[in-house]
Amino acid sequence: MSADTVIRPRRNSLRPVWEEKPTLIGQFGKGAILTVVVLAVLVPLWTVAVTSLSSEKTINEAGGYVFIPREFNPSAYVVIFSGGQVTDAILVSTIVTVAGTALSLIVTVLAAYGLSRPGTLGHRGILFYFLLTFLIYPGMIPSYLVVTGLGLKDNLLSLILPTAISAFNLVVLRAFFMSIPGELYDSARIDGAGELRILTRIVLPLSKAVTAVVGLFYAVGYWNAFFNAILYIDRSDLQPVQRVLQQFILAGQSPATSGAAVAIPGLGSSVPPSLAIKMAVVVVTIVPALIIYPFIQRHFTKGVIIGAVKG
């Protein structure tokens, strides 16, 4: 009787019965490592956010970065959103991200659907055509020559078209479309639906989650794209946010002469942006990722990404 009660696990414990009790050092060590790892990610983000919301005075008192929030002073955000280089950049990045994601998604969904029925004309050849992109890369220099040769220099299309298709996303979508039972297609066809109708009325509603995740990955890619802008965009009013971030933080440049900082009293055009403004730019580049992230994360459990990673 008493032996039974000893072996029986506590009802609310997740620990299997056969597992030995954790050692104090082990528990402490694990906790310490995980805390360090989590803090390593959160501390920089926290510091950036707090500093961006601080006034010039607080920043001077702290000697630079502010760690402990003392006020809520959104003036840096007012500055960067009230016209000038950063506002332009945010606009450019938003346009590129929205238009690019729409284009990528439409083209990828169409191709994934077109490839989802083995046995159709040219199926193997077309599939091979897409998969070969995994092995053969275009060189940077020929790509540059093609894009500039098409007259896309200083054109926002140069930030969209070269990266519009990811064969990986296409394969993920195709695999999902193929898992939809064929009877659904057949019954739709009996009812007289054409391929486009089947795609929009049956296949897409069934694969909302995967399509959304693929779209979000495209969106993150467009928002984060940086180097294409160095290659193809010279005009300062067409630079995306990542490029502006690089100029501010890494190259230590001040904003362009007709920039936002000029309009603010006490910040002449020769003065580099104050720390708060720089940090506000950093926050602005992070926020879209932060907004999108929970949506992507919700689908981790659905196995979309894990399945894709495992191939």
Added chain:
Amino acid sequence: MSELASETAGMGAPSLVSEPQETVVKKAKKKVKVVSRQQLSFGKRLRRDWPLLLMCLPAMLLLLVFHYVPALGNIIAFQDYNPFVGDDPLEAFLYSEWIGFGNFEYLFKNAAFWDSVVNTLSITAFQLVFYFPIPIFLAILLNSILSPRIRSLVQSVVYLPHFFSWVLVVSLFQMMIGGAGLLAQTLRQAGYTPPDMMTDPDTFMFLITSQALWKDAGWGMIVFLAALAAIDPALYEAAAADGAGRWRRMWHVTLPGLRSVIILLLILRLGDALNVGFEQFVLQREMVGREAAEVVDTYVYYQGIAVQQWGIGAAAGLFKAVIGLLLIVGANKLAHRFGEQGIYRKS
């Protein structure tokens, strides 16, 4: 029977008789299928499948223009490409002089190019030791945490930086540990002289590896967590019943459970040895200097586009592409030898 099958398929409405047809197919199996496919003429299949082909077309065109044409364009590596002999790149290509392997001869005698190759390979080697094992370690550690709340909290936080751009990651490092960063600021206030870890070429290897870890180590756990979740818990229980302690269980159950994923990823990383990332280096090359930060990709960019030695840059790019292709194919052979799938299946 086979006629029926082919006819219905040809009409584009196989579903009408799909049930009886299926039983036929099952009875006669392959025979019917093969016959029916052969009897469909090209025209009939085109009539049936043209909407699907049309759907593939936009993606194929985009890849043709922005992927395959540039891939073919690599042949300017055999030219003394001069953009000024024509009005546009195509014309310039047609009129530029062919010089055979001249660009490659220049390249192979060029010390800066070999420096970039050596840098790339040493970074790969360094990261195999100091990057590769970390996600495995973290995944095992996290897997041993029982509380689902803590697990999902940690996962949410450490996956996040994967979605940040390299500009952002390098900027955040600059702000934290750079010469004017938070750490330097704190040290200075405490009366120490802080080192500038962002510009020191001697510690550059550690710097880029910690940036890569910060950005992607968490994300890298996913595949290992999936493999850990697939290990049968009964194995642990049986091992415990046989008297294995926690370390022995890790050695005899956990690690063997991860073995195939580890081997696969290791082989793939070797196949990708010449790819260490581009933006991370192009962003920091100015800060630490060419000697430490030049990798093959940045060499291509600076030779080809910044200095406008188009042919030589393209030659370096083609060299990397060819070696890279050989490495990938080799790595897949190796993966198949180990009984793993690799990135493409054995056919």
